[in-house]
Amino acid sequence: MSTPSKATRRAPLTLADVDFNRREHEDRPLRPIPPGRDLFADRWRPSREYLFGPWTDIDQATEPDDFTRLRDDMFWQADERVIPVVDLFDRAGSATVRPMFEQALTGGIDTVADAPPELVEFLGYVTERPSWLDIKAANRGRLLASTASFSAQRLVIGWALFETAMTSDISAATGATGRFKRDSVRRYAETLRMFALAMKPDIYDPRTEVFQTIVRVRLMHALASRGLRRAWGDDHYLRFGEPIAATSLLGFGNGPLLTRLVDHRLGRRLSARDLDDIAMFAGWFGHLIGAPERLRARDGGEMIRSLNYIFSRGGDPSGWREELMHTVRQPLDAVAETYLPWFPGPARSLLSTAICKGFAASAIAPLVPVFGLDEVREFVAGAPEFDVPYRVHSELFRQTAVLNARALGLRDRLPGVQLARRVLYRNGPPGTDQLVDAMSSFAKRYHDIAMAYTHHDDSTSGGGFGPPRLATTSRR
Numbered sequence: 001m002s003t004p005s006k007a008t009r010r011a012p013l014t015l016a017d018v019d020f021n022r023r024e025h026e027d028r029p030l031r032p033i034p035p036g037r038d039l040f041a042d043r044w045r046p047s048r049e050y051l052f053g054p055w056t057d058i059d060q061a062t063e064p065d066d067f068t069r070l071r072d073d074m075f076w077q078a079d080e081r082v083i084p085v086v087d088l089f090d091r092a093g094s095a096t097v098r099p100m101f102e103q104a105l106t107g108g109i110d111t112v113a114d115a116p117p118e119l120v121e122f123l124g125y126v127t128e129r130p131s132w133l134d135i136k137a138a139n140r141g142r143l144l145a146s147t148a149s150f151s152a153q154r155l156v157i158g159w160a161l162f163e164t165a166m167t168s169d170i171s172a173a174t175g176a177t178g179r180f181k182r183d184s185v186r187r188y189a190e191t192l193r194m195f196a197l198a199m200k201p202d203i204y205d206p207r208t209e210v211f212q213t214i215v216r217v218r219l220m221h222a223l224a225s226r227g228l229r230r231a232w233g234d235d236h237y238l239r240f241g242e243p244i245a246a247t248s249l250l251g252f253g254n255g256p257l258l259t260r261l262v263d264h265r266l267g268r269r270l271s272a273r274d275l276d277d278i279a280m281f282a283g284w285f286g287h288l289i290g291a292p293e294r295l296r297a298r299d300g301g302e303m304i305r306s307l308n309y310i311f312s313r314g315g316d317p318s319g320w321r322e323e324l325m326h327t328v329r330q331p332l333d334a335v336a337e338t339y340l341p342w343f344p345g346p347a348r349s350l351l352s353t354a355i356c357k358g359f360a361a362s363a364i365a366p367l368v369p370v371f372g373l374d375e376v377r378e379f380v381a382g383a384p385e386f387d388v389p390y391r392v393h394s395e396l397f398r399q400t401a402v403l404n405a406r407a408l409g410l411r412d413r414l415p416g417v418q419l420a421r422r423v424l425y426r427n428g429p430p431g432t433d434q435l436v437d438a439m440s441s442f443a444k445r446y447h448d449i450a451m452a453y454t455h456h457d458d459s460t461s462g463g464g465f466g467p468p469r470l471a472t473t474s475r476r
Helices: 042-052 066-076 083-092 094-107 117-127 135-146 150-166 168-177 184-197 209-240 246-266 272-289 300-312 321-327 329-339 345-371 373-380 390-412 417-424 432-445
Strands: 002-004 039-041
Touching (some): 039 042, 042 300, 042 345, 066 246, 083 094, 094 209, 150 168, 150 246, 150 321, 150 345, 150 373, 168 321, 184 209, 184 329, 246 300, 246 390, 321 329, 329 345, 329 432, 345 373
Antiparallel strands (some): 002 039
16 A cells, blocks of 8 residues: 655646756755655555664654655756766767776776766766765775675665565666566676675775776666656656656665664664764765765764655556566576586576575565565565565574674674774675676676676667556555
8 A cells, every 4th residue: 555645736747847957957946756756655664664663763754854855856867967978978879988988987087088078077076085975984884784694685685676676666667678688697797796896995996896887887877767768758757757866876875785774673783873884885885876965864864764765755566577576587597507508408497496496585585574475475476486485484584683683793892803804804895806706707608798887878769668667556
C-alpha cells in the first residue's frame, strides 16, 4: 500500500515550470516533487525502520520543510555539472569527444589541445578538492565502511539488487536501457569493480584508477539519462521527472555505507562522531558520482535524514522487475562457461542453478529481517532459480549476524585495534586489488570485455531504449 504525501494539490505543471538546470537558475522557486513520485510506498517502511529507526523518527523526518523540498526539487534535475559535457557528446559525437575526455581525465586537461570549455569546466570542478572536505574525517569514515562485518556486506549486496529491481525509477531506467538483458556480464562486472575500488585510500587523487573510474560512471549515467529523457518524452518527464535524477544519484552514492548502519542495528555500535565521519566520506563519494553540492549532508544526522527521505520515495517496481532478476544468473553462467568449458552444457546449467540458490540463501535471505518475507518473495517472483526456504535461511542469518557484529564490536574496543587496521587497510580492504585483477582477467577471457564504462556513449538520442513500464498502482 502507498500513501500520498501531504503536498497541496496544484495546477498541472508545464515544461517552463520545471525543465531547467538549477545551477543556472538558483533564484527560481523550488520545484514540487514530480506528481508520479508524490507517494510513500509502504514496502520501504520496514527497511527505513531497520536502518534509520535507531537514529531518528522516520515519519517526522519526512515532514515537508526546506530539507525535503530541496530533495523534491532535485528529482527534476539531471547531473547539473555534466549537462554541458552531455551536450558536447550530442553535438560533436562520441568518436570525437570520448578520446578528449579520456585524455583529459587520465593525463590532465592541459594535455588536450584546444580542449572544449565544457571539459575544462567539468574536470576543473571535479578534480578540485572542495573546501568542506576534511580528508582525515573522510578517511576515518572510509575505514569504518571498509571494516563492516561480513554479515552486513552480504546483506548490502542483496540490498543493491533489491533496490535495482524494486525502486520505481531505477528499475525503469535499468530495464529500459536494455543493458542488463543484452550486456549483463559487463554491467555487473563494471558495477562491482567500481564499488570495490571505492574503498581504496587514493579515491581523493585524480590521477588514480578509482577516481577516474567513478567519474566515468558519472558520465555514463548522465548520457543514459539524456537518452531516456528523449525516449520517454515530455509527458513522462512532467509526471516523474528526470529518469536518473540528482536525488537518486545521492542515494546511489551512499549505498555501500549502509553496511555500518546494519552493523549498528546488529549490536556493533557507532558513535555520533563515527556517523559524522561516514557522512564526510559519503559527501566526497557523492561529489565524484554526481550528487549536487546542495544535497550534501553536513553531518551524520543529515545523512540519516536524507537517506530516510530518499528511501521513502522509492515507489513501486516497474514492469522490468522480473526480467532484471533473470539477468542475475547470466554472470554466473558466464563464469561457468569461461572456467569450466569442459563441463557438459547440462552440467554447467545445473551448477549455475545451484550457485543461484546459494547466492539467494547468502545474500537475498538476509533481506527478510529488513524488508519482510512477503517483499522478498515478491522481489524474486518469476525467477525460480532464486527460490529457497527464505524463512529458514533468514533466521540462520539473523542469529549468526548478531554474533558476528557483536564480536567485532568487542574487538573494536581492544587496545591497538585502530592502529592495526590503519596498517592493514593502508591500501584498501585486504583482497581488493586481487578482486579487481581477477575481474579484469575474467573479463578478458570472457569475450574480451573491456570495462571502459563507455556503453552509453551513443545513447543520447534514446534510440533502442524501451518504455519505462512504471507501475500504475501500488501493491496493497
